[in-house]
Amino acid sequence: MTDLSSAGAVPLRSVAKRSILTASPEMKRRNAVEKRFRLYGLVAIALSLSILALMLFIIVRDGSSAFVQAKLTFPVTLDAAVLDPKGNGNRDEMAKVTTVGYGKVLAASFASALAAKGVDTADMSAKDVAAMISKDAPGQLRQRVLADPSLLGQTIDVTVLAAGRIDGYMKGRVTKVTAQRDGNVTPEQLDLADRLIAADILAKKFNPQFLTLPDASDQRPEAAGLGVALVGSLYMMLLVAVMCVPVGVAASIYLEEFAPKNRWTDLVEVNISNLAAVPSIVFGILGLSVFINFMEFPQSSALVGALVISLMTLPTIIIATRSAIRAVPPSIRDAALGIGASRMQTVFHHVLPLAMPGILTGAILGLATALGETAPLLLIGMVAFVDNFPGAPIGGFGDPATALPVQVYSWASRSDPAFIERSNGAIIVLLVFLLSMNVAAILLRRKFERRW
Amino acid sequence: MNMNDMRLTDASVDMNQSKISAKGVQVYYGDNHAIKDVSVEILDKAVTAFIGPSGCGKSTFLRTLNRMNDTIPICRVEGKILLEGEDIRDPRVDPVQLRAKVGMVFQKPNPFPKSIYDNVAYGPRIHGLTRSKAELDEVVESSLKKAALWNEVKDRLHAPGTGLSGGQQQRLCIARAVATSPEVLLMDEPCSALDPIATAQVEELIDELRTNFSVVIVTHSMQQAGRVSQKTAFFHLGNLVEYGDTTEIFTNPRDPRTEAYISGRIG
Secondary structure (H helix, E strand, O other): OHHHHHHHHOOOOOOOOOOOOOOOHHHHHHHHHHHHHHHHHHHHHHHHHHHHHHHHHHHHHHHHHHHEEEEEEEEEEOOHHHHOOOOOOOHHHHOOOOHHHHHHHHHHHHHHHHHHHOOOOOOOOHHHHHOOEOOOHHHHHHHHHHHOHHHOOOEEEEEEEEOHHHHHHHOOOOOHHHHHHOOOOOHHHHHHHHHHHHOOOEEEEEOOHHHHOOOOOOOOHHHOOOHHHHHHHHHHHHHHHHHHHHHHHHHHHHHHHHOOOOHHHHHHHHHHHHHHHOOHHHHHHHHHHHHHHHOOOOOOEHHHHHHHHHHHHHHHHHHHHHHHHHOOOHHHHHHHHHOOOOHHHHHHHHHHHHHHHHHHHHHHHHHHHHHOOOHHHHHOOOOOOOOOOOOOOOHHHHOEOOOHHHHHHHHHOOOOHHHHHHHHHHHHHHHHHHHHHHHHHHHHHHHHOOOO | OOHHHOOOOOOOOOOOOEEEEEEEEEEEEOOEEEEEEEEEEEEOOOEEEEEOOOOOOHHHHHHHHOOHHHHOOOEEEEEEEEEOOEEOOOOOOOHHHHHHHEEEEOOOOOOOOOEHHHHHHHHHHHHOOOOOHHHHHHHHHHHHHHOOOHHHHOOOOOOEHHHOOHHHHHHHHHHHHHOOOOOEEEEEOOOOOOOHHHHHHHHHHHHHHOOOOEEEEEOOOHHHHHHHOOEEEEEEOOEEEEEEEHHHHHHOOOOHHHHHHHOOOOO
16 A cells, blocks of 8 residues: 555645645636536526516406406395295295396396486486396396295395496406407406496406305306316315325335335336336326226216326335335335334334325325326316215215316317406416425425434 | 454353354356355354455355345355254245344444334234333333443434434444344444544444344454454455454464465555
8 A cells, every 4th residue: 555655756736836726727617617607507596586486477367357246236126926926935946947037136136226326327228237147146036035935025235246348347358348249248248347346236246156255168268267176186286195194104114114126026127117107198098088988987987087196106105105214214124124023014114104194295296196187187077067066075085076287278268258357267266276296295294304 | 454453252151052054055146146155153152353454255154144145146155054954044044033043234334214213123023022101111111221322312213313413323223133032133334434532432332232142243343343243254256254252353364365365565
């Protein structure tokens, strides 16, 4: 080892002779490279942040208006002669009166309310005036009356949705110029809307129904809500969590702690990684052919959606869990084994508690990706127009439902621009969900993290 | 090396019968023949030191004594290792049960990220050694006392064990190992991560443990081997070169390699 000193005979370019107070050209070059590299990094971060900010800005700009809605407030006289022809207050009998009957009641009350407030409707037909009210309003009034028949004969103040175009006019989507070319609304109706706003009958109000109502047909975007999609997504997340997390964690524990290291486990590992990279639409096809065509599960149901998404999420959860388990220092395993703990005790008493934060984060982030997954759901029919809420669990898991991202997709593909606003609104809801799941992941991680 | 620094322990303790008897042990890591035909008798109620240069196989051999090597898939062991006449490699032996009898302390202090109390109580709990909380408390206390840690931690038994200093952590690990009342205690370089003061404390402790257990210690430090052990085994390149009374090995080695090592010429 001592013959190293004799190698000093080879002449090196000397750095010793220069003062350390002046930077050498070599040093200047190295510093410049470093500076440039840091600049690239900063630019990249600034670029991605500004793109993100732009995206959020556009979504909020276009979508926040979905949470407010043009609504008409006026007194309605619930004419017992029309709404309860038999006059006995029997709900089954009353239910025979369809929304057409309620529409007439609403129109009549609306007209008299306008007259009472002195709003001039002389230049318009009665039909055009009535068309200011959403086509969905009679149905909502009917439900309210059927729920509480004692309202019959009374005059109550109701707040009903205005028609979609009126809503669009108030939000700047519809103008008098476009109204001239639009068969659905006339410029006179928009003038009337101006007068109604002045008379305090028409106003933009917070619209919680955006979150509770089911989807509505193309004719009445104002009544379309996220209710069914929210329930469907919630059911799916529940089922995915119940199916995926235990299976994924158990599989990871086995692979990491118990499985013999041989060609078979290598094969399994490689395939798990491959599965994580399979495009989601492929899982959709798989779900369609296996769960719906072969096993004949109900299509468009949260159950099938959850099964398909479970297949997709499982590899993600397994990979996250395995790396969390692998991050537990082997010295802890040695310590436990060294005092005679069995493999199982080592895993459950020491390894799992330490890996818990990582497992939880992985599972929640896996679920979050699953929540945003769209493509496979399109293939198993969850993109359908679903007007009815799925039933309560467990039976409701088999009822038709949609999911949030699918609802975004289906609204975005409709022709009425009112649906674009709703689509953006749905994206906001979806983002809020994802954000709160991520926050939950961070909080759980904090809670379970142990100091070393 | 100044031999006068060594406080050579008096070897006249009653080192009666053999506790572990290894005969013709071979250990392979894949194709690498790590331990070559090692036979050694480890005595009861005595400290046996394994010394030798890095990579000579002393830790590997130590880990075969409680079958910790089982956890390494490519590791293969041949030969006979008898613990009080019973072959620990017999297929009927459950390594978990064996490890309760042959405890182990590792090179790096590795307390569980739990309280001091739970660290010590873990072994008795999983082996069901105590019937009541009071008994468990007693075991924890006596184990911590045996590990000379009790006075320092008795007021904060429920503080995390990872919050102790390095030397205290190592003594906690020793307390954890003795809590299951093993018959043999294997220590793999227990002082390599400790400062001189903590080392002295642990060494003193090892000397006391000898009254109850058979202790096997792997060490890089020949002074340490000289201070704490009665028997010393010198390993070199997987061979057991020399085994005998510590005083003999250090003052009058028979093999030239042993002499070269203890005088600092190889290693």
